[in-house]
Amino acid sequence: MAESVVTFLVGKVKSLLEGEVNLLSGIQAQVKDMVNELERIQAFLRVADAREDGDPQLKVWVKQVREVAHEMEDALDKFRLSYSNDPLRGFRTSLKKLTCIIKKWKVCHEIAADIEGLNSKVRSLRERRDAYNLVGEADSTSSRRIGQRHFGQGDALLLEAADLVAIREPKKQLIELLMKHEPGRQVLSVVGMGGLGKTTLVKQVYEDPKVKKHFKVHAWITVSQSVNMNQLLRLMIHNIFQVIHKPPEEEVDSMDNNQLRERIKKLLQQSRYLIVLDDLWHIDAWDVINHSIPNNKLGSRVMLTTRNHAVAHASCLGKQGMIYLLEPLSVEESRSLLYKKTFQADSCPPNLKSICDCILSKCGGLPLAIVAIGAVLAAKDKRIVDEWTAICTSIGAEIQENDHLDNMKKLLYLSFSDLPYQLKSCFLYLSIFPDLYRIERMRLIRLWLAEGFLIEMEGKTPEEVAESYLKELWDRSLIQAAETATDGRVKSYRIHNVLREIVISKSKEQNFAAMEKEKDIVWPEKVRRLSIVNSVQNVQTKRTPSTLRSLLIFGVEGSLSDFSIPKLFPIGLQLLTVLDLQGAHIEVFPKEVVKLVLLRFLSLRSSKVKQIPTSIKKLRYLQTLDLKHSHVVELPAEILNLKQLRHLLVYRYEVESYARFNSKYGVKVPAGICGLENLQKLCKIEANQDNGALMADLERLTQLRRLGILKLREEDGLALCLSIQKMKNLRALSVSSGEKEGTIDLSHISCAPEFLQRLYLTGRLENLPHWISSLQNLVRLFLKWSRLKEDPVVHLQRLPNLVHLELLQVYDGESLHFEAGGFPNLKLLGIDKLEELQLVKIDKGAMPCLEKLIIQRCKLLKKVPYGIEFLTSLKLLEFFDMPDELIMPLHPDDGEDHWRVAHVPAVYYSYWKGGGWDVYSLVNDGEGFHHGTSAIRRLEPNILWKV
Numbered sequence: 011m012a013e014s015v016v017t018f019l020v021g022k023v024k025s026l027l028e029g030e031v032n033l034l035s036g037i038q039a040q041v042k043d044m045v046n047e048l049e050r051i052q053a054f055l056r057v058a059d060a061r062e063d064g065d066p067q068l069k070v071w072v073k074q075v076r077e078v079a080h081e082m083e084d085a086l087d088k089f090r091l092s093y094s095n096d097p098l099r100g101f102r103t104s105l106k107k108l109t110c111i112i113k114k115w116k117v118c119h120e121i122a123a124d125i126e127g128l129n130s131k132v133r134s135l136r137e138r139r140d141a142y143n144l145v146g147e148a149d150s151t152s153s154r155r156i157g158q159r160h161f162g163q164g165d166a167l168l169l170e171a172a173d174l175v176a177i178r179e180p181k182k183q184l185i186e187l188l189m190k191h192e193p194g195r196q197v198l199s200v201v202g203m204g205g206l207g208k209t210t211l212v213k214q215v216y217e218d219p220k221v222k223k224h225f226k227v228h229a230w231i232t233v234s235q236s237v238n239m240n241q242l243l244r245l246m247i248h249n250i251f252q253v254i255h256k257p258p259e260e261e262v263d264s265m266d267n268n269q270l271r272e273r274i275k276k277l278l279q280q281s282r283y284l285i286v287l288d289d290l291w292h293i294d295a296w297d298v299i300n301h302s303i304p305n306n307k308l309g310s311r312v313m314l315t316t317r318n319h320a321v322a323h324a325s326c327l328g329k330q331g332m333i334y335l336l337e338p339l340s341v342e343e344s345r346s347l348l349y350k351k352t353f354q355a356d357s358c359p360p361n362l363k364s365i366c367d368c369i370l371s372k373c374g375g376l377p378l379a380i381v382a383i384g385a386v387l388a389a390k391d392k393r394i395v396d397e398w399t400a401i402c403t404s405i406g407a408e409i410q411e412n413d414h415l416d417n418m419k420k421l422l423y424l425s426f427s428d429l430p431y432q433l434k435s436c437f438l439y440l441s442i443f444p445d446l447y448r449i450e451r452m453r454l455i456r457l458w459l460a461e462g463f464l465i466e467m468e469g470k471t472p473e474e475v476a477e478s479y480l481k482e483l484w485d486r487s488l489i490q491a492a493e494t495a496t497d498g499r500v501k502s503y504r505i506h507n508v509l510r511e512i513v514i515s516k517s518k519e520q521n522f523a524a525m526e527k528e529k530d531i532v533w534p535e536k537v538r539r540l541s542i543v544n545s546v547q548n549v550q551t552k553r554t555p556s557t558l559r560s561l562l563i564f565g566v567e568g569s570l571s572d573f574s575i576p577k578l579f580p581i582g583l584q585l586l587t588v589l590d591l592q593g594a595h596i597e598v599f600p601k602e603v604v605k606l607v608l609l610r611f612l613s614l615r616s617s618k619v620k621q622i623p624t625s626i627k628k629l630r631y632l633q634t635l636d637l638k639h640s641h642v643v644e645l646p647a648e649i650l651n652l653k654q655l656r657h658l659l660v661y662r663y664e665v666e667s668y669a670r671f672n673s674k675y676g677v678k679v680p681a682g683i684c685g686l687e688n689l690q691k692l693c694k695i696e697a698n699q700d701n702g703a704l705m706a707d708l709e710r711l712t713q714l715r716r717l718g719i720l721k722l723r724e725e726d727g728l729a730l731c732l733s734i735q736k737m738k739n740l741r742a743l744s745v746s747s748g749e750k751e752g753t754i755d756l757s758h759i760s761c762a763p764e765f766l767q768r769l770y771l772t773g774r775l776e777n778l779p780h781w782i783s784s785l786q787n788l789v790r791l792f793l794k795w796s797r798l799k800e801d802p803v804v805h806l807q808r809l810p811n812l813v814h815l816e817l818l819q820v821y822d823g824e825s826l827h828f829e830a831g832g833f834p835n836l837k838l839l840g841i842d843k844l845e846e847l848q849l850v851k852i853d854k855g856a857m858p859c860l861e862k863l864i865i866q867r868c869k870l871l872k873k874v875p876y877g878i879e880f881l882t883s884l885k886l887l888e889f890f891d892m893p894d895e896l897i898m899p900l901h902p903d904d905g906e907d908h909w910r911v912a913h914v915p916a917v918y919y920s921y922w923k924g925g926g927w928d929v930y931s932l933v934n935d936g937e938g939f940h941h942g943t944s945a946i947r948r949l950e951p952n953i954l955w956k957v
Contacts, residue, residue, distance in 0.1 A: 016048055016051070016052050016055060016075065016079050017052065017431075017432075017465065020045060020048050020049060020052065021462075021466075040125045040126055040129060041086075041125065043129055044082065044125060044128065044129050044132065047129060047132040047133060048079075048132065051075065051132065051135065055072070055075065055431070058071065058072050058075075071135065071138060073520070074131075074135060075135055076520065077536070078128060078131045078132060078135065080536070080538065080557070081124075081128055081131075082125070082128050082132075084557050084585060085124045085125055085128060086125075087585050087608055088584075088585070090607075090608065091584060091585075091607055091608070176339060176340075176343045177207075177210075177211055177214060180211055180334075180336065181211060181214050181215055181218070183334070184198065184200070184211070184212070184215045184313075184334060185215055185218060185220065185221060187332055187334070188215065188221060188224075188284070188311050188313070189220070189221070189224055191309070192309060193307045193308065193309050194305060194307060194309075195303070195304075195305040195306070195307075195310045195311070195312065196310075196311055196312070196331060196332065197311075197312045197313075197314070197325045197326050197331040197332070198311060198312070198313045198314075198331070198332050198334060199313075199314050199315075199316060199321070199322035199325050199326055199331065199332070199333045199334065200212055200313070200314070200315045200316075200334045200336055201315075201316050201317070201318070201319055201321075201322040201333060201334070201335055201336065201487070202317070202335060202336035202337070202487060203317055203376075203425070203487035203488070203506060203509070204317055204378070204421050204422050204424065204425055204487070205376045205377065205378030205379060205418065205421060205422060205508070206336045206337075206338065206376065206377060206378070207336070207377045207378070208315040208316075208336055209288050209289065209315055211336065212286060212288065212313055212315050213230075215313070216228065216230060216284070216286050216313070221284065224282070224284075225282050225283055225284035225310075225311070226281045226282050226283065227250060227253055227254060227277075227278060227281040227282070227283040227284070228253060228283065228284040228285075228286075229246065229249040229250050229252075229253055229283070229284075229285050229286070230249065230286045230288065231245060231246055231249055231285065231286065231287055231288065232288045232289060233287050233288065233289055233290045233291070233295055233299075234289055234291070239267055239298050240266070240267055240270065242295070242298065242299070243267060243270035243271065243274065243298070243302060244262055244263065244265075244270060246274055246285075246299070246302070247262050247270065247273060247274060247277070248262070250274070250277050250278070251277075254277075267298075270302070271301060271302040274302045274303065275302065275303070275304045278303060278304055278306065278310070279304050279306050280306070281306075281308070281310075282306075282308040282309050282310050283310045283311075284310070284311050284312075284313065285303060285311075285312045285313070286312075286313045286314070286315075287299060287312065287313070287314040287315070288314070288315050289315055289316070290314045290315065290316045290318075290321055290325075291316065291317070291318060291321070291428060292318070292321065293320060293321055293324045296314075296321055296324055296325050297324075300325070312325075317425060317486055317487045318485050318486050318487070319484065319485040319486075319487065320482070320485040320486075321485075337375075338374060338375025338376055339375040339376075339377060339380070340375065341370070341375075343375075344370050344373060344375050344380055345366070345367075345370060347377065347380050347381065347384070348366060348369070348370060348373075348380050348383075348384050348387075349366075350384075351380065351381055351384025351385060351387075351388065352366075352384045352387045352388050353388075354388075359392055361395060362392065362395070362398055365395070365398045365399055365402055368402040369383060369387075369401065369402050369405070371507070372402065372405050372507045372508065372511075373507065373508060374506050374507045374508065376506065376508055378418050378421065378422075379418060379508045382415050382417070382418040383401070383405075383415070386401065386415065387401065405507075405508075405511060406511035406514055406515060409508070409511050409512065409515070418508075419512060422508065422509055422512050423512055423516075425486060425487070425488055425509070426488075426512070426513070426516065428486075429486070429488075430482075432463070432465045432479070433479055433482060433483065435461070435463045435522075436458055436463050436479050436483070437483060437488060437513065438513060438516060438517050438520070438522050438523070439454075439457070439458065439461065439463070439522075439523070439539075440489070440505050440510070440513055441510070441513045441514045441516075441517040441522070441523050441525075442517075442523045442525065442539055442541045442560070442562060443541070443564070444525070444527075444541070444543050444564050444565070445507060445510060446504070446507075447504070447564070448492040448493060448502040448503070448504055449492070449502055449503045449504065449505075450501065450502050451480065451499075451500055451501055451502060451503065453592075453613075453636075454476075454480070454503070455473055455476040455477070455480070456611060456633070456634040456636075456657055457560075457588060457590070457611060458476050458479070459472050459473070459476065459610070459611075459633060459634070459656070460560075460587055460588050460610035460611035460633055460634060461559070461560065461587070461588065462587075464476055464479070471690070471713075473656075473690060473715070480500075480503070484500075484503075488505070488509065489503045489504070489505055490503065490504050490505070490506065491503060492504040495790075495814075496790070496813055496814040496837055496838045496862075497767070497768070497789035497790050497813045497814055498789075498813070521536045521537050521538065522537075522538065522539065523537065523538070523539035523540070523541070523560075524537040524539070524540050524541075525540075525541045525542075525543060526540060526541070526542045526543065527543040527544065536557060537558070538557060538558060538559045538560070539558070539559060539560040539561075539562075539588075540558055540560070540561055540562070541561075541562040541563070541564060542561070542562070542563045542564070542566065543564045543565060543566075544564070544565050544566060545566060546563070546566055546578060556581045556582060556583075556584070556585075557585055558579070558583055558585070558586060559585060559586060559587050559588065560586070560587065560588035560589075560590075561583065561586060561588065561589055561590070562588070562590040563590065563591050563592070563593070563594055564592075564593070565593065566593075566594060566595070574600070574602065575600065575602040575603075575606075576602060583606060584605075584606070584607075584608075585608060586606045586608065586609060587608050587609060587610045587611065587631075588609075588610065588611040589603065589606065589609060589611065589612050589613070590611065590612075590613045591613060591614055591617065592613045592614075592615040592616055592617075592636070593615070593616045593617070594614070594617050595617070595618070596614070596617050596618065596619060597617075597618040597619065597620070598619065598621075599614070599619050599621060599622055599623055601623070601625075603629075604623065604625040604626060604628045604629060605628070606629070607628055607629065607630070607631070608631055609629050609631065609632055610631050610632060610633045610634070610654075611632075611633060611634045611636075612629065612632060612634065612635055612636070613634070613636035614636070614637055614640050615636045615637065615638045615639055615640065615659075616638070616639040616640070617640050618640070618641055619637070619640045619641065619642060620640075620641045620642060620643075621642065621644075622637075622642055622645060622646055622649070623646070624646045624647075624648045625648070626646065626648055626649060626651075626652070627648035627649075627651035627652070629652060630651060630652060630653065630654070631654055632652045632654060632655055633654055633655060633656045633657065634655075634656065634657040635649075635652070635655060635657070635658050635659070635660075636657070636659045637659060637660040637677075638659040638660070638661060638662065639661075639662040640660075640662065641662070642660055642677060643675065643677055643678065644677060644678040645660065645677055645678070645679050645680060645683075646680065647680040647681075647682075649679075649680065649683070649686075650680060650682050650683065650685055650686065652686065653685075653686065653688070654688060655686050655688060655689060656688050656689060656690045656691070657689075657690055657691045658686075658689060658691065658692050658693075659691065659693055660676070660677035660693070660694070660695075661674065661675060661676050661677065661693055661694040661718065661720075662674075662675050663675065668842075668867070668922075669794065669818060669842075671749075671750040671772070671794075671795060674694065674720060674746065674772075675720075676693075676694035676695055676696045676718070676720035676721070677694070677695060677696065678695075678696050678699055679695050679696075679704070681700060681703065681704070682707075683695070683704070683707075684704075684707040684708055684709075684710040684711055685710070686711075687710060687711060687712075687713065688713060689711055689713065689714060690713060690714065690715045690716070691714070691715060691716040692711065692714060692716070692717055692718065693716060693717070693718030693744070694718030694719065694720050694744065695718065695719060695720070696720050696721045697719050697720065697721050697722045697723065697726055697730070698721040698722075698723055698726075698748055702723070702725065702726040702729050705719075705722075705726045705729035705730040705733060706729040706732070706733065707733075708730065708733035708734075708737075709732065709733040709736045709737075711733075711737065712736055712737060712738065712739070713739060714737050714739065714740055715739055715740065715741045715742070716740075716741060716742040716743075717734075717737070717740060717742070717743055717744070718743075718744040719744065719745045719746065720746050720748075721746070721747070721748035722745055722746065722747055722748070722752075722754050722773070723747075723748065723752070724747075724752065724753045724754065724755050727754060727755030727756055727757070727758065728755070728758045730745070730756070731755075731756055731757075731758035731759045732758065734759055734762075734763065735759055735760065735761055735762075735763075737763055738763060738764065738765075739763070739765065740763040740765070740766055741763075741765055741766060741767050741768065742766075742767065742768040742769075742770075743763075743766060743768070743769050743770070744769075744770040744771075744772075745770070745771055745772070745773075746770075746771075746772035746773055747772065747773030747774065749773075750773070750774075750795055751774060752773055752774060753773065753774045753775070753776060754771065754772075754773040754774070754775065755776070756771070756775075756779045757776075757777065757779050757780070759779065759781045760781075761781075762781040762782075762784060762785060764786075764787070765787050766785055766787060766788060767787050767788060767789050767790065768788075768789065768790040768791075769782065769785070769788060769790070769791050769792070770790075770791075770792040770794075771792070771793055771794070771796065772792075772794045772795060773794075773795055773796070774795060774796060774797050775793075775796040775797070775798060777798070777800070778793075778796075778798060778800070778802050778805050778806075782805070782806070782809075783805045783806065783808065783809065785809065786809075786810060786811065787811060788809055788811060788812055789811050789812060789813050789814065790812075790813070790814040790815075791806070791809075791812060791814070791815050791816070792815075792816045792818075793816070793817055793818070793820045794816075794818040794819065794820065795818065795819050795820075796819070796820040796821070797819065797820070797821075797822055798820060798821050798822065798823075799822060799823070800821075800823070801821060801823055801825070801826060801827065802817065802820060802821055803826050803827060803828060803832070804827075806833075807828065807829060807831075807832030807833050807856075808832065809833070810834060810835065811835055812833060812835060812836055813835050813836060813837045813838065813859075814836075814837065814838045815833070815836060815838070815839050815840070816838075816839075816840040816842070817840065817841050817842065817844070818840075818842040818843060819842070819843045819844065819845070820844070821844055821847070822845075822846050823846060823847070824846050824847060824848045824849060824870075825847070825848065825849040825850070825851065826841070826844075826847065826849070826850045826851070827851045827853075828850075828851065828852045828853060828856040828857060828877075829853050829856055830853040830854060830855035830856055831855055831856070832853075832856045832857065833856065833857045833860070834858065834859070835859050836857050836859060836860055837859055837860060837861045837862065838860075838861065838862045838863075838864075839857070839860060839862070839863050839864070840864045840865075840866075841864070841865045841866070841868065842864075842865075842866045842867055842868075843866070843867040843868065844868050844871075845868070845869065845870070846870060847868045847870060847871050848870045848871060848872075849871075849873070849876070850865075850871065850875035850876070851875065851876045851877060852875050852876065852877030852878055852880060852881065853877060853880070854877065854880045855880070856877070856880070857881060858882075858883065859883050860881050860883055860884055861883055861884060861885045861886065862884075862885065862886045862887075862888075863875075863878075863881070863884060863886070863887050863888070864888045864889075864890070865888070865889055865890075865892060866888075866889065866890030866891055866892065867890065867891050867892075868892065869893060870893075871892070871893070871896060872893050872895035872896050873895075873896060873899075873907070874896060874899070874900060874907050874910055874911065878910050878911060879909070879910045879911075879913065881914075882913065884913070884914045885914070885915055885916065886914070886915070886916045886917075886918075887911060887914045887916070887917045887918070888917075888918045888919070888920065889918070889919040889920070890919075890920045890921075890922075890927075891920070891921055891922060892919065897919045900917065900919075900932055901932060902932065902933075911932070914933075915933065916931075916933055917931070917932040917933050918930065918931055918932065919932065
């Protein structure tokens with residue numbers, strides 16, 4: 011991780027040298043010296059980062075490098091602050107200006123002395139580096155080594171078969187997959203995070219007598235992180251010789267890689283074999299093995315365990331592979347395992363049940379964690395409840411200090427230590443969020459961007475780089491999807507509780523971040539990131555570091571109307587780059603914020619702030635301004651000074667029982683807003699403010715990925731269309747008219763953005779824009795209040811990748827017809843308030859992937875859609891405020907149309923009453939039908955009403 015700090019610092023220094031500020035010649039020379047020294051040391055840090063935990067002296071050296079890099083960053087940013095307003099610009103002889111210049115020259119020379127001192131430290135560190143005999147690696151991927159673990163052999167030594175309380179069914183499924191009649195070689199990958207028991211499960215399958223009998227040759231190879239390719243291939247040969255009861259050939263040890271591959275192929279060519287590759291970490295390791303194992307058409311199999319989804323997918327490309335995702339234990343399975351390990355019984359003492367449930371919630375269904383903590387609990391006196399409570403409330407400290415949990419900690423820590431250097435800071439950043447917190451994807455991406463964690467990649471925007479980082483963390487089973495949109499996009503992530511505790515420990519060790527949640531928490535002296543959870547009261551009693559870079563607030567109780575940085579942080583936060591006050595109870599823009607000149611990220615989302623001051627212009631490094639769900643309705647002209655702004659979010663919406671036309675509120679922007687040419691997201695701006703000039707000027711924003719327009723006038727449609735045509739990178743477009751009866755004219759687009767994925771049109775359409783049917787990448791389409799005369803399904807059903815379609819008062823006709831082959835990938839269809847609709851017909855072969863169908867407020871639709879029985883993938887069918895004539899025939903008791911929906915697992919009908927939904931089930935759950943009683947009382951809005 012130290013390398014990522016230094017890499018970021020080198021980039022920042024180079025930007026200074028290239029003229030971001032006018033450096034005095036003396037400082038410029040010193041800064042150049044610093045860059046040279048850093049680049050000399052940089053290549054060695056990648057190796058040192060990977061080895062530091064096994065070498066205490068090396069760990070101290072890496073820590074010193076990290077601290078010096080942070081000191082340099084602080085010195086440079088102080089220099090930037092001193093020159094934030096150029097003292098030499100407009101030079102006139104006045105006492106005030108002369109005083110200012112003298113002060114800044116003094117600061118400059120003080121910083122010069124600091125930089126010289128830091129340069130001396132770097133030179134000293136470089137000299138000491140040689141003692142560690144580190145060799146820099148230019149390409150970590152090509153030179154990555156494969157092999158033995160730093161300890162043990164994975165889950166096999168940590169979990170017994172009996173510890174996997176739910177092993178029987180997975181074992182049965184894996185054996186069936188292995189012995190399935192298929193002559194070609196197949197690969198079966200078992201994937202999941204560390205500690206789930208992958209090795210233990212596969213070991214049970216491997217040693218099953220039926221499996222042993224079925225495969226003539228079977229070999230188990232533990233792949234890990236430090237043996238090279240040649241060693242791995244020789245290990246395979248020795249294991250195969252051992253199975254076939256032959257002594258290994260002496261010349262094996264002298265063979266090169268190609269000879270070893272050919273020898274393995276020859277050994278396996280004539281036999282049905284099963285090769286198990288346990289704990290495979292990297293795709294390059296799979297490539298080595300894959301080219302060594304022949305496809306002998308005898309029904310041979312390869313099984314592998316991995317934490318990395320990318321490895322699993324790479325090994326199972328084409329039709330010759332299968333992926334088995336091993337899931338955490340259920341609550342009941344977890345409870346059974348903990349009781350067995352702790353009490354050697356199927357139950358626990360009543361006085362400890364709530365504590366055990368608390369501990370289980372921390373373990374998150376991870377068998378390894380449950381077994382390890384159960385062993386600790388078994389040694390506790392069951393009468394001393396305080397000892398048990400302490401483990402639940404301080405499980406992180408327990409993991410760090412209790413020797414019985416050491417193996418678990420090491421096993422899970424391997425996932426972190428194996429990360430590429432550029433991902434370690436990104437992963438540690440997750441420690442700043444509270445436990446059980448859903449981390450919004452785009453929020454995290456913007457925070458990483460502001461923190462400077464993203465390494466520049468040619469041809470990719472920083473946001474795209476961040477997306478690739480998220481994918482790799484997910485592939486490695488280090489983060490989990492908390493909420494996924496219908497089009498497959500992950501909207502928010504979470505991190506497993508036990509893994510989070512380990513990340514928090516590492517974060518504290520490196521002074522990376524701290525969390526203020528309780529009075530007795532001590533912050534590291536040089537902490538650079540701080541999150542405040544639930545209360546700000548404890549902050550004032552502590553000494554706050556002057557080098558704080560990021561401040562985030564979560565769920566702070568009470569009013570923050572008197573929020574004051576000087577009050578909370580008396581020594582100031584002059585170097586702050588991230589200020590996230592999302593959800594804070596503040597009504598006035600904090601005046602101290604505009605003094606934080608280095609801010610890159612500012613969020614007042616879900617606050618009650620109504621106005622942005624003109625002094626916002628001082629925040630010239632700002633990249634993200636998030637005012638979503640605030641009460642800001644107009645931006646000052648000074649916003650145009652923020653030339654680095656990439657994400658501008660200023661809108662809110664109010665959700666009621668049903669969607670209403672005027673539920674969305676945007677913002678008035680000043681003329682010239684399109685001069686902010688780095689903008690990636692601009693949502694949502696009001697279009698009816700300047701006679702159409704704004705819509706025409708939007709063509710300058712060629713980098714936009716998401717654009718939201720409200721109150722579009724019909725006469726401005728042409729200008730907007732011409733601008734949209736030039737937005738080649740546009741991924742999401744939302745356009746709404748000013749009134750329900752107002753027409754939006756988007757018919758003038760001759761060449762729609764090729765990569766457009768999400769389209770939301772609200773307002774009357776004379777005709778469905780012709781270009782929509784050409785959007786090959788479109789996955790979400792919302793059409794609302796369109797009042798079309800022609801069936802829109804005819805034009806939309808050939809969209810190849812559409813997965814989510816919502817139609818609200820979109821069509822005045824009497825029937826909808828879904829033809830065979832139409833909507834090949836649609837998963838969710840919503841039909842709302844088609845007031846003349848009387849017939850829905852679904853041909854066999856239409857919508858083969860549809861999983862959710864929602865129909866509401868279609869008062870003349872009195873028959874369930876004809877052909878609904880053909881929707882074999884349908885999992886959920888919902889009716890909201892629909893006629894009784896449609897609902898009653900669907901009842902299982904005597905309904906004539908029940909057979910049409912009998913294959914659907916969940917069927918509900920609902921009515922809005924008293925501020926909530928009464929929801930009735932039409933499916934027998936084993937306890938009878940819920941007709942006539944409120945099965946569920948839902949107050950939250952249906953998905954159809956979310957924009």
